[in-house]
Amino acid sequence: AEDRFQVHAVDLLVVDAERLDGPLLNPLPLSFSASRTHVFSALLQGSGVYLFPMLFSAQQLADALLAGEATSLCCVPTIVRNLFDIVGERSTPIFAKLEALYCFGAPMAPAEKIRAKTSLCANFVQVYGASICGRISALSGSDLDAHPDSLGRVLPHVLLQIVDDD
Secondary structure, three states: OHHHHHHHHHHHHHHOOOOOOOOEEEOOOOOOHHHHHHHHHHHHOOOOEEEOOOOOOHHHHHHHHHHOOOOEEEEOHHHHHHHHHHHOOOOOOOOOOOOEEEEOOOOOOHHHHHHHHHHHOOOEEEEEEEOOOEEEEEEOHHHHHHOOOOOOEEOOOOOOOOOOOO
């Protein structure tokens, strides 16, 4: 278990090399490996972490993001979709203070990823991974604009092997 934690910590230290200036807001349970690893990484980088109450509405989360000090958020696609209901259609991101909005845990449609970048946070990052090995790929920035149907780039510390055409 200790070796697994170290792999996850190195995973996030490498990927999140651009250090965020402020605290992370985490509304997810720490029993979820992506949430836990993300929190540990923030702490290892010297960032603060706010743990949001487990039961919350999208409006409560939006209010906390708009009023609080958090500069990054980790969430799952369901939360992103619920935030869409709150903010509606926008041409500029409502959470302008966020340096990054990390989303993991399940796939999203290409249009949802573009909408999250346009209406929620300009640095929307869709992350794919597995509990046993951590993060595998990430999609953000110009890659998201050009290839929203992609799973992103394989992360530098990951060895990927394609075993067949399917």
